[in-house]
Amino acid sequence: MASTKPRYHHGDLREELLRASLQLIETEGLAAVSLRRVAREAGVSPGAPYHHFTDRAALLAALSTRGFELLREELIAARDRATTPLDGLATLADAYARFAREQPSYFRLMFRPELSQPEKHPDTTAAGEATFAVLSEAVAAAVESGDLRAADAQLLAMTWWSLAHGLASLSVDGKLPERAKMLGTTVPELTDRITRLFAELVDSTRSRD
Missing domain, CATH: 1.10.10 (Arc Repressor Mutant, subunit A)
Structure with a gap:
């Protein structure tokens, strides 16, 4: 026994x-x-x-909350290392994807729909919103510096999140490693190139206005 x-x-x-x-x-x-x-x-x-936990869902929600807290810490550290506001956005997307690679169990759990119900798991919802706020603040800093247009701030925040989450999901599901191998590079290098290319495209669009 x-x-x-x-x-x-x-x-x-x-x-x-x-x-x-x-x-x-x-x-x-x-x-x-x-x-x-x-x-x-x-x-x-x-x-x-x-x-400590009323049921299995409460336990998983607490673990999901912890995942968002850890991701938020990673994003803040990445943002603080950036040299410019626009560079900060690329760095955030890279950090997001890296978190998924290094913490796949947390990442898969954090976005499960049954744990994304504010009426049932308010702490998890709050932790997720606090994490997204780091990206929103980075976009606001880029707007203030003149790198992004104020009218596009909310849309760009969602766009950057979509880019980061897409890269993270592809990485966790094994698709990004396959593509990196075909291109003769590594997943971190490919992620960095993609995020910085997107930052350059955003900057070039602003420059033409």
């Missing part, structure tokens, strides 16, 4: 449950996650997870 002796430090049960859930997703897939299974992986009693 497996031991139920806790493997976590006092007060860290919630973190241990999240860690065990993510590990299950990485090794066996999302279907393997249940509160009972997570409890067993964490080395606690079957009822212990209910002190």
Whole structure:
């Protein structure tokens, strides 16, 4: 019989449950996650997870929230390294795609439709909006610097998000690595070239106005 002796430090049960859930997703897939299974992986009693999560959906929503928080940190760090506002947009798209490559389990979970319901998971929704706000702020900075037109700000924010999310999804699904190999380059290099090409196209369009 497996031991139920806790493997976590006092007060860290919630973190241990999240860690065990993510590990299950990485090794066996999302279907393997249940509160009972997570409890067993964490080395606690079957009822212990209910002190922190009402059901499986609440557990997955908390993990999704954590993913958005981690992505937001990555985006802020990337934005702060940029030399110009327009360069910042390219850097953000690259960081977004890199996060998906490095954290595929988080990335796949974060955008599941059943977890994107504000009335059921307000914390997850708020974390997602805070992450998108980093991109919106970067677009606003590019508008203020004269690199982008104010009238196009909202549309461009969605366009940049679509570019970043598309690259991330292609990378996680294995399509971008295939294309990079055909072009004799790496996924990071290809992502960087695509995002910077798009930034140059935006800049050239503005210059013709």
